[in-house]
Amino acid sequence: MRHCLNPACLHPSNPESHQFCVKCGQKLLLRERYWAKKIIGQGGFGRTFLAVDEDKPSKPFCVIKQLLPQAQGTASLGKAAELFAQEAEQLEQLGHHPQIPELLAYFTDEGQQYLVQEFVNGKTLDQELAENGVFSEPQIRELLIDVLGILDFVHGKNVIHRDVKPDNIIRKSSDQKLVLVDFGAAKVLKQVQRTVTGTIIGAPEYCAPEQAMGKAKFISDLYSLGVTCLHLLTQMSPFDLYDSDEMEWAWRDFLNGNAVSDELGQILDHLIQQAPKRRSQSAQAVLQDLQPSAVRSPQTPQTSSSLPKTQTRPASLRVPKRYQRLAELLKAGDWRNADQETVKQILAVANRTEEGWLDIDNIKKFPCEDLRAIDQLWVNYSQGRFGFSIQKRIYQTLGGTRQYDEQVWKAFGDAVGWRKRQSWLSYKDLTFNTQAPEGHLPGLCVGGEWWVWWRGFWGGSKEIGSSFASRLADCNI
Template identity: 45%
Template sequence: MSYCTNIDCLRPQNSDSSRFCNSCGQELLLKQRYRPLAIIGRGGFGRTFLAIDEHLPDQPKCAIKQLCFQEGNTEVWHKAVKLFHQEALRLNELEHSQIPKLLAHFEQNQKLYIVEELVDGQTLAQELQQKGVFQEPQIWEILKSLLVTLQFIHSRQVIHRDIKPENIMRRSVPGDLVLIDFGVAKFATNMRQLRTGTIVGSPEYIAPEQMRGKALPASDLYSLGVTCIYLLTAVSPFDLFDITNDRWVWQEHLPAKHTVSDRLCEILDKLLQNAISQRFQSATEALQTLEQEPKKLPNIPNYQRLTPINYTPLRDLLAKGKWQLADRETWDLMCQALAKPRGSYIFSSDIDKFPCEDLETINHLWVNYSHGRFGFSVQTLIFKHVNGDYGIFCHQVGWHIYNSSYANSGLNFSLKAPIGHLPSRISIGGSQPWRYPNALTVKLAACGIGV
């Protein structure tokens, strides 16, 4: 079957041997060698065809992208043409086993065409739909494979800018991953003089700085992180981000009995940082972390650390009654005890992994210097007293039902605050805050910690 590429053709299907379309009369062969067979994809500016190359003896299959003119929008058309030419240039420069090979680039009948190697396989989006959510070993595979690819393209000053499951394909044989669709790739010729440009990419996966028209190599890393948490949860990235509290809550959406190691959580969380300075700066840095992390975070029972935690600053702040600074220091210490980056949110699932000796030390300091008013054990006692009713518990300790930032929390950093008011819940992440006091209660009981 031959397929006519005339977008206005009413009957585009033709016989294998036809030279001209029986319906509209347009020549079927592109560049007198490529015969389109069927449409396999559609986008904002054109279509992708499955085709064969009739000039070669074995008539290998290939993929042909067609850019179509949109009447009445000259500015958009010129932008699309520019991006289309850029894709051809980028593909020509990027010779890599995990990037489709460019076969041809030409214009015919006032349409632009790119002919690429056909990647025989499925996208990760298709895999997710057919097989369900991905497991941790699959995410490690994706990270290690795609980071190598990004390391390569970034070294050529190319930013993909549209990393998402639909643009990552797995070859049927031998099963390796391929990064496709460089149509919006940006040639970063001068990283120091970035200027606001057109926003390109898929909204669910786009990095904050890219949303403002500025793309960096770290923007691709962010999108890779979003891709991974989507594959782990099968939940739209829009729903994995808590806009009210400005943080990711993807761990709360993991399917039942699906666990993710702390090491992977830390790497994904760093890929997902909104602030570029807190994100991996390069694919090389991320790859090095993947290789070095087991040495830095050995699997030692009860989270024993190579470097002891220094509780002196917390003690001194509490002794001076600097409750807000002590609350923030507590957050940092909890991250350190859990081997999480400073400022990372702590989820209810993390509480079960919290080392008992660190939990006991933090609790003791708060209880001691507040004269029994504040501390984890005080909060637990109140939670038990109200029979685990989260709403009543929040009212008793003076918290809002839903978590919020320091600026909007209404917290009272003084001894006049309600009993159990501190440490605050600011450090706790997730869209189901009612899980936190219950998890804390269970953990303190397991550690034998009381008032």
């Protein structure tokens, strides 16, 4: 069904074959190309519609943003229109970044101003949090590295996002990359509205103090990103994480066993400083703190020899009883036996001890909480060198997706040290110490051979291998 765009009508049920609204008679096709399917966002400055691009053979989805400022008076409306046009010019430049929605069109139709943007199919980080629970330290590090790279690009274009929050960060379904969304007119218009009425810019929970006073800076986005991380680590409202009596953040009191190293904690504390001068001063500076060897231009491709390094310090963990033995082995640095204990517990959880292997259905149904617990133990005791999340990050950095790609898989094997001289190693030839390449472990074996869901399944059954990759993604590992 086609949705009417007339603000006074908004009839949602026009047949797709109709060119005009059956209720008000207004045309339904913008520029003879775009038609609205449904409203997906609404606020004081306009509406956002999921739409269809009729001009392309595949008829892909896109997003229509309709400007409807509430500010009254010729001067206010004129300024709103001017800033809407300026925002369109900024979006045209920003849209060339692969992790920012592309601007497809900007125009006026029937007296209304519109932006048409690329539609990003995926889940917001708030949706992931609701479905899968709190984020782990490796996930937060991946998030920071990804979004800081985007903000570095955006700030380099003299643009302040002004509304960084979990709802405005989407993980694309196609390749699992994070996309920063909502550079729309509302952000610019809130500047106008603030001048007129004093309205706060951005979501209050994530808004930097100086931004709340109408003096947003580039580092205001960094503050919002830091607060976003606190919310994802605790699943608590940022308002509840700040002790107003003591005038300080108390987010560590709400971790509930979620392990955060001192190093990452200090980085987050630096991001959320109330005083701008005490805060991290640039996205590049934070990236340098996170991974000194990985600071580079956002457009620079990475090779297996230039993969980001994740460094963490061991932190106290709340270890489930089932994994006490695994924790002891990892703490002692007994990596080989820890690897085999990991296999033992995974098979036990899946009730496949007798069979000694998992099939596709077992993998798809494997409990996320168990995958996450095992991963956190490996990441914690290896100081960020080993774990499923480390392997997943390397795999995705090389271009890996849920779909099997032989060349990517070989590049991954080279990167984590599972291949030498273009040949796959036997399990007995793996390196069971911290001198091994990042992501080398868990290797996971049964009976002295590679365990099925890594090389065995990826090199043999593509469907089973991609099922495990999908399960890691589904569980946000």
